[in-house]
Amino acid sequence: MGARIIVGSSNKKILKQLSHFLNENGYNVVGETTDGYDILRRIHTVYPDLCIMDFNMKGLNGHDVSEVLIADNVCPIITIIGSSELHYFTNLKHEPIFSLLIKPINKDSLINTIDLLVKTSRSITQLRKEVSTLKKKQEDKQLINQAKQLLIEANGLTEEEAHRKIQKLSMNKGISKRIVAIEIINKYK
Amino acid sequence: MLGDSRYTKEDIIKITREEDIKFIRLQFVDILGTLKNVAITDEQLEKALNNQILIDGSSIEGFVRMEESDMYLKPDLDTFEIFPWRPHQGKVGRMICDIYNLDGTPFQGDPRYVLKKVIKEAADMGYDFNVGPEFEFFLFQIDENGYPTTTTHDNAGYFDLGPIDLGENVRRDIVLTLEEMGFDIQTSHHEVAPGQHEIDFKYSDALRSADNIVTFKLVVKVIARKHGLHATFMPKPIFGISGSGMHCNLLMYDEDGRNIFYDEKDELNLSKEAYYFIGGLLKHAKALTAVTNPTVNSYKRLVSGFEAPVRIGWSTINASPLIRVPRGRNKNSLIELRSPDPSCNPYLAVAAMLKAGLDGIKNKIEPPKMMEQKELSKVLDTLDVESTIPSTLKEALIDLSKDEIIKDALGDVYERYMKAKSLEWDEYISVVHSWEVEKYISRY
Numbered sequence: 193m194g195a196r197i198i199v200g201s202s203n204k205k206i207l208k209q210l211s212h213f214l215n216e217n218g219y220n221v222v223g224e225t226t227d228g229y230d231i232l233r234r235i236h237t238v239y240p241d242l243c244i245m246d247f248n249m250k251g252l253n254g255h256d257v258s259e260v261l262i263a264d265n266v267c268p269i270i271t272i273i274g275s276s277e278l279h280y281f282t283n284l285k286h287e288p289i290f291s292l293l294i295k296p297i298n299k300d301s302l303i304n305t306i307d308l309l310v311k312t313s314r315s316i317t318q319l320r321k322e323v324s325t326l327k328k329k330q331e332d333k334q335l336i337n338q339a340k341q342l343l344i345e346a347n348g349l350t351e352e353e354a355h356r357k358i359q360k361l362s363m364n365k366g367i368s369k370r371i372v373a374i375e376i377i378n379k380y381k
Numbered sequence: 382m383l384g385d386s387r388y389t390k391e392d393i394i395k396i397t398r399e400e401d402i403k404f405i406r407l408q409f410v411d412i413l414g415t416l417k418n419v420a421i422t423d424e425q426l427e428k429a430l431n432n433q434i435l436i437d438g439s440s441i442e443g444f445v446r447m448e449e450s451d452m453y454l455k456p457d458l459d460t461f462e463i464f465p466w467r468p469h470q471g472k473v474g475r476m477i478c479d480i481y482n483l484d485g486t487p488f489q490g491d492p493r494y495v496l497k498k499v500i501k502e503a504a505d506m507g508y509d510f511n512v513g514p515e516f517e518f519f520l521f522q523i524d525e526n527g528y529p530t531t532t533t534h535d536n537a538g539y540f541d542l543g544p545i546d547l548g549e550n551v552r553r554d555i556v557l558t559l560e561e562m563g564f565d566i567q568t569s570h571h572e573v574a575p576g577q578h579e580i581d582f583k584y585s586d587a588l589r590s591a592d593n594i595v596t597f598k599l600v601v602k603v604i605a606r607k608h609g610l611h612a613t614f615m616p617k618p619i620f621g622i623s624g625s626g627m628h629c630n631l632l633m634y635d636e637d638g639r640n641i642f643y644d645e646k647d648e649l650n651l652s653k654e655a656y657y658f659i660g661g662l663l664k665h666a667k668a669l670t671a672v673t674n675p676t677v678n679s680y681k682r683l684v685s686g687f688e689a690p691v692r693i694g695w696s697t698i699n700a701s702p703l704i705r706v707p708r709g710r711n712k713n714s715l716i717e718l719r720s721p722d723p724s725c726n727p728y729l730a731v732a733a734m735l736k737a738g739l740d741g742i743k744n745k746i747e748p749p750k751m752m753e754q755k756e757l758s759k760v761l762d763t764l765d766v767e768s769t770i771p772s773t774l775k776e777a778l779i780d781l782s783k784d785e786i787i788k789d790a791l792g793d794v795y796e797r798y799m800k801a802k803s804l805e806w807d808e809y810i811s812v813v814h815s816w817e818v819e820k821y822i823s824r825y
Contacts, residue, residue, distance in 0.1 A: 229523040232609030237547040250525035260607045263467045264554075 195310045196238070198223040200231040200254070201246035201272075210244065217303060228252025232260060240267055241310050247273045247280070255280045262287050265320075268313040270305055272297060289313045332370045339373035342380045388458045390430045393476075397423050400463060403471025407434060407454050408595070409478045410492055411441045412798055413675070414726030416595055418475070419454060429456055432481065441480060441490055442797055452488055454478040460592055465561045466603060477592050489793035492728035493591075499732040499790055500587050503739055508641065510735050511632040513567070513584030513715075514594055516723055517625035518601060519576050519618055520548050520610045529611035531619055533576025546571075551608045552578050555601055562600070564593065574622040584632055584715075587731050594627075594727035614723035616674070617681035624682030624689060627723040629734065631716045633658070643714040649697065649706055650714045653745075659695050659704055659716060660748040661741020662734065666693045666703060666720075668784030670770045671777035672733040672791070673721035675802065677809045680773050682722055685761055690719045691769050692761075694752040702752055703770065720770060729791065729798070736790035775806050 197219050201207045204226060211221045223234040228251040235243060243261065247254040254271045258281075261269055268289040271281070275294050284290050289312070291305050340354040349357065358376070362369045388396075397405070406418040407429060417440055421429055428434060438450040456476035464473045480491040487494045503510050522532045533548075548571065556569050565583035572579045580601075585593065598614060605612035617624035633641040633654065644652035662669065674683065682689050688701045695704035705717040721730055740746070761769065771777035778799060781787060788795050 227525040229525065229527070229609040232607065233522070233547055234609075236550050236608045251523065251527055264607065 194219040195241040268309040335373040339376040406475040453481040496728040496732040509634040512590040513630035515581040515628040591727040616722035657741040658738040660746030665737035667780035668787040671781035
């Protein structure tokens with residue numbers, strides 16, 4: 193199935209042309225709008241795979257919308273600009289899920305950029321999730337070790353006894369070992 | 382987050398460097414409850430931590446400019462937070478500040494100081510007052526000119542769980558952000574009216590809960606805007622549907638952390654202090670309303686038919702009493718004041734509530750008999766002013782002017798508050814509203 197795309201431009205004709213072009217090339221246009229605030233609402237309702245915007249939109253322009261989407265890592269973005277608007281984007285140019293295309297747009301470039309961004313952003317999201325999980329696991333491990341140390345020092349337990357005590361508390365109270373560890377650390381601090 | 386003493390000056394300088402924080406917002410609230418801030422860069426941080434940043438005192442006044450004088454901002458280190466949204470110019474931190482005069486004494490017109498004074502009064506009696514607010518707010522669409530409308534995005538009803546409900550997504554993002562900032566969110570759900578949501582957070586001590594309320598409103602507005610919606614805490618934005626209240630769950634602990642309102646021997650598990658506290662709140666209910674419901678629009682919410690309180694009284698029934706005592710709370714006996722709305726200045730509102738309750742305890746004010754269901758659902762008579770809270774801002778201000786206890790709670794803020802609110806009332810009363818034109822233009 194083609195990538196789901198939301199399109200934004202204050203120019204209704206461009207909006208139609210772009211949607212038509214995208215649908216013809218196997219993509220799935222799930223929203224069209226002329227209004228920057230509306231595009232934010234739509235994106236946060238349907239979570240598309242990609243957003244293509246003109247710099248010119250009513251309400252919020254393409255730059256301001258891009259900032260919001262990038263800060264929250266919502267979806268990859270292609271912003272279409274005239275060469276005179278390039279300087280607005282100096283702070284966003286190196287963002288991995290953001291791409292600028294300068295008019296006049298070459299159809300092949302557009303398709304290549306779409307495919308590249310969708311692939312890359314999926315991969316980035318995946319990697320972010322993995323990193324986040326690993327970070328959390330590491331944090332939990334550190335907390336549990338800290339708690340174990342405190343138990344060993346305060347109560348003269350062995351490493352294994354401390355480990356089992358935390359496990360038991362976690363099972364009996366139905367809470368994660370991480371929370372047990374935090375409670376233990378707070379108690380002894 | 383907000384609770385134990387967290388940071389020293391050195392901690393904050395270290396964190397600012399490590400987290401590469403470029404800007405810090407020194408926040409304070411004016412008497413109308415509007416959040417203000419002075420933005421400084423990391424280079425001015427030390428100066429700020431040494432209480433050397435100056436502001437113009439008139440920025441606290443709200444609409445009323447009295448003397449223009451310089452004041453110092455004294456950051457409360459425990460309120461240091463890094464905002465979890467990332468602007469591309471660098472991370473932003475914040476600290477809520479107290480306002481001090483140039484001679485080093487606290488500015489008596491600072492709402493946060495007003496609250497601290499009443500907290501001290503309670504502490505001298507051995508009491509630790511805790512508040513848990515329940516927030517309601519509306520999410521409206523922003524039009525293409527950037528202005529909020531009263532068009533809601535969804536048409537869902539109570540406890541709706543639509544899969545692609547934008548309001549749902551916004552509320553979820555709000556809760557996630559708040560939890561990231563250390564808030565303890567108890568519940569969040571879609572409220573009765575379309576576009577209306579509720580988020581309740583766990584109670585904390587009076588000062589922290591007021592700080593939390595200020596922070597909460599800011600976070601909600603920022604996140605809503607990022608989703609193309611405008612969050613409003615206006616008490617009654619739309620005629621004919623529920624308004625937005627801020628019910629406050631009130632608890633009182635002693636120095637050992639024991640709940641003073643709890644007494645297992647009582648039928649309702651309430652102690653003598655709890656009954657007196659209720660007595661105090663009811664005795665001062667009219668004046669209190671001027672502080673907990675401070676806008677003209679607040680009184681459009683306080684009408685019958687929408688579960689908002691009107692009659693002065695208390696009950697255990699979940700209907701529309703002014704004060705509700707929930708049953709079956711185990712040792713967590715609490716008193717719920719249902720009149721406040723989120724347009725209030727949280728420092729002043731909490732201070733006034735506490736002061737009224739303390740007066741009840743000090744003077745052993747017995748509350749009236751509990752209200753029955755039939756009393757609560759009795760039709761209201763326009764002339765019945767004795768048993769109801771004020772029906773307009775003006776009435777409330779008049780009631781406030783006659784209540785020495787609540788006036789005393791506000792201290793120096795009282796005069797400025799009255800002035801600002803009188804201006805607001807005069808402005809309102811001089812405007813001809815479209816309702817009047819529609820109703821009278823043909824007939825007369």
